[in-house]
Amino acid sequence: MRNFEKATRSVAVSRHAMAATSHPSATLVALQIMEAGGNAMDAAIAASAVQCAVEPGSTGIGGDCFVLFSPGGSDKVIAYNGSGRTPAALTLEWFNERGLTEVPRQSPSAVTIPGAIDAWTRLHADHGRLAFDKVLAPAIRFAEEGYAISPRVHRDWLLEEEVLAADENAARIFLPAGRAPRIGEVHRQPELAATLRRIAAEGRDGFYTGPVAEDMVSYLRSLGGLHTMEDFAAARGDYVTPVATDFRGYTIHECPPNGQGIIALLILNILSRFEAKGDPQSPDRLHIEIEATRLAYAARDALVADPDKADVPMDELLSDGLADRLAAMIDLRHALTDLPPFEMPLHRDTVYISVVDRDRNAVSFINSVFDSFGTGLVAPRSGVVLHNRGQSFSLKAGHPNVVAPLKRPLHTIIPGMVTRGGRVEMPFGVMGGYYQALGHAHLISKVFDYGMDLQEAIDLPRLIPRSGGTFVEAEHTLPAASAQELERRGFSIVPAEGPIGGAQAICIDWENGTLIGGSESRKDGIALGL
Incomplete structure (x- = not known):
């Protein structure tokens, strides 16, 4: 409560x-x-x-x-x-x-x-x-x-x-x-x-x-x-087939590439390999989320592009094998240093x-x-x-996301949807460009791993890895003890330039016939119902 x-x-x-x-x-x-x-x-x-x-x-x-x-x-x-x-x-x-x-x-x-x-x-x-x-x-x-x-x-x-x-x-x-x-x-x-x-x-x-x-x-x-x-x-736009993964008994749906929704699913697949316990703002949990994001974003920048113009290995990105391999790379004793180079858009x-x-x-x-x-x-x-x-777009010849005629660029914006047992459970989404894939995984994990209500999950302090190296931007509300321990493990925690991202979501309570909504406190908006 x-x-x-x-x-x-x-x-x-x-x-x-x-x-x-x-x-x-x-x-x-x-x-x-x-x-x-x-x-x-x-x-x-x-x-x-x-x-x-x-x-x-x-x-x-x-x-x-x-x-x-x-x-x-x-x-x-x-x-x-x-x-x-x-x-x-x-x-x-x-x-x-x-x-x-x-x-x-x-x-x-x-x-x-x-x-x-x-x-x-x-x-x-x-x-x-x-x-x-x-x-x-x-x-x-x-x-x-x-x-x-x-x-x-x-x-x-x-x-x-x-x-x-x-x-x-x-x-x-x-x-x-x-x-x-x-x-x-x-x-x-x-x-x-x-x-x-x-x-x-x-x-x-x-x-x-x-x-x-x-x-x-x-x-x-x-x-x-x-x-x-x-x-x-x-x-012309297109109706496309959503991509999806299962997480803690729920199915999480995203739009397929050229958007980065598939990377939100990859982060969730990595997180599903770890037990969620204790404080969601503990150093161990934050460490896991940071590394899952860094690994998934490296895959994104190497592979995600317009599937009409490039070969995007969607099955591989959603495979158990990839999630297992990336999860096994996470070491709670120290930050990873051997990561592919990033070319990520900013906020x-x-x-x-x-x-x-x-x-x-x-x-x-x-x-x-x-x-x-x-x-x-x-x-x-x-x-x-x-x-x-x-x-x-990339301007590197041969990159899947290289600019070309009549091509769509890698997109950061991604809507999300949760279903279970044949019914929709929750439309949700997170604003904030580069943060969005992590934001989706963060919100879903806090609701379904930790039992938080939507507003609690949305209001939690946020952090996000910067492109390259071990720098992590953190909002000033991140617990000081967690930030200090992450620093000890090799991350460089730096103040965020401003509030990170934004979110909205509505849960459908089928048993009671009611709706429960949350809206971003970092912005001007609100959730309201009839």
């Missing part, structure tokens, strides 16, 4: 429906959509669209998304890959000719064709119930009439002032007074409102053809980009949404522009913030 003398919050509990997001307005809109007759898919899309307005640093219609969906509470989980591909003309040679060894953030070469709107319109057509214009209406209202700046949104916005100032369109829209809006100030995005209204009326064509696409293409090409109207018109910005409706349709939905405000480039007339997901 929760310690009510501790400064945290209770889980949300309700009977009929629930939404958990990282912004209060998005959570409230999701509930309103369901009260108006919409289902969980309608609510998730509406919440994501709202966050594209009120949390513009974290997500946008110029980004990508991935979705897991359990219709009617079954264990037949549907997965959708809404990530975009490179322009047809973009090649490794293009980068080599310019002497580039990595994809620059604030450049058109970092912009893959955004996949979010194609995903929203396809998923709504196939699984939604409410009219699409009604689903997008709240987001249009916020963008047009304005929204009050919340604390975490302000904090993240403030950190990107220099990036936004470097693009005249971004500066005009997002630095209206020459600075980031302050907490409580009202901000408007009329260009975004007009674009959303067009999408509401015309569907995917309102984004991928016509004036909005022309605006994005012309601006990217003016900066040296290779994007064409044909690239945008051809953009990034994303929104994650969990929704369950009265019919127990469950949606796990994640939408992102990667870095806060993506590239920091904004199309001038449509107000679309262009993401920088292309930065995740």
Whole structure:
């Protein structure tokens, strides 16, 4: 039971429906959509669209998304890959000719064709119930009439002032007074409102053809980009087969590569080789989690890529043999020093949404522009913030994740879903780019290994290995004794640059017919139910 003398919050509990997001307005809109007759898919899309307005640093219609969906509470989980591909003309040679060894953030070469709107319109057509214009209406209202700046949104916005100032369109829209809006100030995005209204009326064509696409293409090409109207018109997401593993009697589902969900499953497979006992913040348990993550991330960076363009050994990554070999490498006496080199993306910005409706349709939905405000480039007339997901490509010839025409990059954003006994148990997800695979495993382990409620598990101190070496970033709330013992074992514990990640989840209590939700205390959001 929760310690009510501790400064945290209770889980949300309700009977009929629930939404958990990282912004209060998005959570409230999701509930309103369901009260108006919409289902969980309608609510998730509406919440994501709202966050594209009120949390513009974290997500946008110029980004990508991935979705897991359990219709009617079954264990037949549907997965959708809404990530975009490179322009047809973009090649490794293009980068080599310019002497580039990595994809620059604030450049058109970092912009893959955004996949979010194609995903929203396809998923709504196939699984939604409410009219699409009604689903997008709240987001249009916020963008047009304005929204009050919340604390975490302000904090993240403030950190990107220099990036936004470097693009005249971004500066005009997002630095209206020459600075980031302050907490409580009202901000408007009329260009975004007009674009959303067009999408509401015309569907995917309102984004991928016509004036909005022309605006994005012309601006990217003016900066040296290779994007064409044909690239945008051809953009399509895919229904894909989820990957899954069993953990402590539950089945954990993830989207397959090009996302890193399979690496969350690999971490869980490694953790399943160890008994969970005692304090979840003990040095031994943290040591195991750190090493499982370092080993799994090394495998990720060597092997995970777009399976349409590279051979990704998914069966091997999920095999008992690999989990056994990696678990056997973990020595609680000292940190491992012999690891493959890392090429990991750093912390990034994303929104994650969990929704369950009265019919127990469950949606796990994640939408992102990667870095806060993506590239920091904004199309001038449509107000679309262009993401920088292309930065995740390798520029090393022969690497599975090397940049190539019409290719999807390795993606950090991953929704999760738990099932057991033929029914869905929990849509869940974790924000925070590089942290996400570890975050999934950390959350699942704390709930199913240690019996924590969702909010307790979400609120626990977090840490994450840095790329290369034995450096580990830790939040300041990590117990000092555990940090000191990890240092003694050879890890270098360094303060995290800021709060690590974010999470939302909703557990379905089938016996009582109720829902139990948790939402990230490090962000502005909340879980609420009907």
